[in-house]
Amino acid sequence: MLKIGSHVSSGGKGLLTSAQEAVTYGSSTFMLYTGAPQNTKRKPIEDFYVEEGKAVIQENAMEDIVVHAPYIINLGSYKDWTYELAVDFLQAEIHRTHYLGVRNIVLHPGAYTDKDAEYGIKRIAEGLNQVLHGVKETDVNIALETMAGKGSEIGRSFEEIAAILDNVADNDRLTVCLDTCHVHDAGYDIVNDLDGVLDRFDKIVGLDRLAVVHLNDSKNPCGAGKDRHAPIGAGYLGFKTIQSVVRHEKLRHLPMILETPWIGETDAPMYEAEIALLRGNAAERFGTDYLEDVAKLESFFTGKEIDHRQFVLDTWELLRTDAKAKKADKREPIERLYAMVAEAGLFPELTEQQINHRLIGWFSGKEIFTAV
The missing domain is CATH 3.20.20.150 (Divalent-metal-dependent TIM barrel enzymes)
Structure with a gap:
C-alpha cells in the first residue's frame, strides 16, 4: 500500500x-x-x-x-x-x-x-x-x-x-x-x-x-x-x-x-481528498456521489469554457505579473472557482470544505477514475 x-x-x-x-x-x-x-x-x-x-x-x-x-x-x-x-x-x-x-x-x-x-x-x-x-x-x-x-x-x-x-x-x-x-x-x-x-x-x-x-x-x-x-x-x-x-x-x-x-473561509485541510485521489480510492472513501459531483463540476465549468489546468496557470500568472489585477482580486484559483460554484448554487447541501474537496477532485481530471 x-x-x-x-x-x-x-x-x-x-x-x-x-x-x-x-x-x-x-x-x-x-x-x-x-x-x-x-x-x-x-x-x-x-x-x-x-x-x-x-x-x-x-x-x-x-x-x-x-x-x-x-x-x-x-x-x-x-x-x-x-x-x-x-x-x-x-x-x-x-x-x-x-x-x-x-x-x-x-x-x-x-x-x-x-x-x-x-x-x-x-x-x-x-x-x-x-x-x-x-x-x-x-x-x-x-x-x-x-x-x-x-x-x-x-x-x-x-x-x-x-x-x-x-x-x-x-x-x-x-x-x-x-x-x-x-x-x-x-x-x-x-x-x-x-x-x-x-x-x-x-x-x-x-x-x-x-x-x-x-x-x-x-x-x-x-x-x-x-x-x-x-x-x-x-x-x-x-x-x-x-x-x-x-x-x-x-x-x-x-x-x-x-x-x-488549508483553504477557504473556514480554513480547512484538503488532506483527506488529496490522499484518496492520489491513492486512487476516492469512490471508496467518499462514495459514488463524490464522483458524480465531480462530473457535475466538469459539466458546469465546460459550459463556461473553463479548463482546470489552464485556469490554474492563468490565474497564478495574473497574480504574479499584474500588480493591478492582484490588488483588485487577490483570490487564488480554488477560491475563485469556489465562488462560481457557490454563486450558481450547484451544491446547496454541501459545506465549503466538501465543495473544495470536489474541486480538488476536478483538478485531478480523468485520473480520479484510475486506481493506483
Whole structure:
C-alpha cells in the first residue's frame, strides 16, 4: 500500500492525538512536530501518550512516521549563540524523536545569512558533526530537506546537499527529504522531466539517501525560488505530476507527506481528498456521489469554457505579473472557482470544505477514475 499521509496540526499535543488526526484523513503515514516549530517550548516527551499512539498507528496499518525539526534551527548561522542553540536544540529533538520510535527527523539545512554559500555549507556540516556525535546512542537519521532557494538558504541544489554530506564524517546517519514544491521552485523540471531529475539526483546525491518525500504543489513557476505551497492540482505542478511522483517505481516505497495549505473561509485541510485521489480510492472513501459531483463540476465549468489546468496557470500568472489585477482580486484559483460554484448554487447541501474537496477532485481530471 502506498504510504501517503500529511503533516498533522496536533503534533505538539502528543503521538496519540497526532495518530488520531492522521486517521481522520485516511493516512497510511504522517509527520508531526514535537512542539511548536517556531519556538523552543516543549512539553515533556513522556506526556505524549506514546504507547497509546503506537497502538493507533498499528491498528490503522500506518508506518514510517516522520518528525520535522523546528524552523528556528539554523546550523548555517555565523552567530555563535544561534549556532549553539541549533546544535543543542536539534540534539534534544533527536532524543525526543528516538523516544517516539521514529527513524527520520526532517531538517531544513540552514541559511548563511550575511556570509556566503561556501561558508554556510561548511558551517552546517560542522554543526551536523557535533549533533551526531552527541546522539550516538539513538538510531534516528537526519533527513536534509531539498530547499526552494529563497534568501540565503542552503540545500537549493543537489550539489549543495552532496557537499554537506561530503563534509560530515558520520554521514551514514544523514538521509534526504525530497520536496516537490521546493525542487520545482529551485529550477528542477519535474513536470516535464521527472526521470531526468531523479537520475541527476542519483548521480549527485544517491537515490539510496532518499527517506521521505514531501508532496506539495507550487504557486510559482519553475525556478522562481519562492517556496509557496498550493493544494494538489491547484498549482504549477498539477495533479498528474504529483501522481507521477507518488507512483514512480523509485519513490513509491517511501513515506509521502502532504504539507498543502488549508483553504477557504473556514480554513480547512484538503488532506483527506488529496490522499484518496492520489491513492486512487476516492469512490471508496467518499462514495459514488463524490464522483458524480465531480462530473457535475466538469459539466458546469465546460459550459463556461473553463479548463482546470489552464485556469490554474492563468490565474497564478495574473497574480504574479499584474500588480493591478492582484490588488483588485487577490483570490487564488480554488477560491475563485469556489465562488462560481457557490454563486450558481450547484451544491446547496454541501459545506465549503466538501465543495473544495470536489474541486480538488476536478483538478485531478480523468485520473480520479484510475486506481493506483
